[in-house]
Amino acid sequence: MAFMTEAGLRERKKQQTRDAIIAAALRLFDQNGYEATTVADIAAAADIAPRTFFGYFPTKEAVVFHDNDVVVDGLRLRLDERADGETAIEALRSWVEDFTRQVDWQDEMELCRRRIVVSTPALREHDRAKMAEFEDVLAAAVARDLDVPADALRPRMIGAAATAAFQTLSDFSDDAPADAAPDPLAVFDEALTFLRGGIEALAAQPRVDG
Secondary structure (H helix, E strand, C coil): CHHHHHHHHHHHHHHHHHHHHHHHHHHHHHHHCCCCCCHHHHHHHHCCCHHHHHHHCCCHHHHHCCCHHHHHHHHHHHHHCCCCCCCHHHHHHHHHHHHHHHCCCCCHHHHHHHHHHHHCHHHHHHHHHHHHHHHHHHHHHHHHHHCCCCCCHHHHHHHHHHHHHHHHHHHHHHHCCHHHCCCHHHHHHHHHHHHHHHHHHHHCCCCCCC
16 A cells, blocks of 8 residues: 555656646747747756656657657557447547546647747647648548548548638647637537538549548
8 A cells, every 4th residue: 555655656757747847838839939949948947857757758859749749649449449320521520528527728838839830830840740641640530431442532522611610629729719619519519510511512423542
């Protein structure tokens, strides 16, 4: 029991240190610019040694996108575990509903992170790469629904459109005033209505390559 308590305390301390690094890094990136902020600056602000920083994050970029892998992996798991008869788009909508409940779109740290990404070309490029991965996961699931290869045209078109719909969530959060921010799920549902209409229109057309 004592070992379990000690192990739990170590994990809590590690999480606290990780959270402190993220908070310090985002604050400095926002104040001084991403490129101008060094690992040494972040370490000093978080009251750790620079080598400790690298025990938690391999790069500054990894701090900004500290939860991106969790998002993509969560979507992949939801699509892989969907019930028989549930389409990829239906599973995506269910996953987005859960996701929007977990994310505070007006949280100051999240708003800060988005400001940093939008204002830094290298981070925007990384963001686009992660969204491309999101799109690939969706396209593969849609392809299974259609019983076609994952690189066929239709699943890729649907995956791209659904990813664009998801991207509108963060875009609206970035642009809307805090006291007038739209319901993220309502924004996604509106985009999804448009997407479903496109899917139905595609279904009525002869296939080009799948």
